Amino acid sequence: MHEFSAACAIVDAALQAAESYSVKKITTVNVEVGEFTFLVPEQLQFNFEIASKKTLAEDATLNINLVKGRIKCDDCGYQGEAQDEEDMPPEVAVFATLKCPSCQSSATTITGGKDFVISNIEAETDTTR
Numbered sequence: 001m002h003e004f005s006a007a008c009a010i011v012d013a014a015l016q017a018a019e020s021y022s023v024k025k026i027t028t029v030n031v032e033v034g035e036f037t038f039l040v041p042e043q044l045q046f047n048f049e050i051a052s053k054k055t056l057a058e059d060a061t062l063n064i065n066l067v068k069g070r071i072k073c074d075d076c077g078y079q080g081e082a083q084d085e086e087d088m089p090p091e092v093a094v095f096a097t098l099k100c101p102s103c104q105s106s107a108t109t110i111t112g113g114k115d116f117v118i119s120n121i122e123a124e125t126d127t128t129r
């Protein structure tokens, strides 16, 4: 139920943002989903539909923009995208130590891609207020 709780969080955040404006209906929610969240986009879409039922976000389109994970190397100072471990599924790779693509050191820290953020929301506003 990983995707369902994420979908609920997205709906909640969208509704909160909508409250600040006179939003009649949320039409589109754009989210950036980090590689290391392991959220499955199709599952997230599906759960978003369920979570948004009977809210302002009902029938809204969920646009998912996948963001690459980022790491920092303590040895050479490399900061950037994590290297894909070809023979390791990402679910395993994140618990293993990610190697620095620059110096192959294992002294790396994940600095990005572990969360999801709403980048923006498109909505119909009530212009007659």
Ligand SMILES: [Zn+2]
Residues within 6 Å of the ligand: 073, 074, 075, 076, 077, 078, 100, 101, 102, 103, 104, 105
């Ligand atoms: Zn390095």
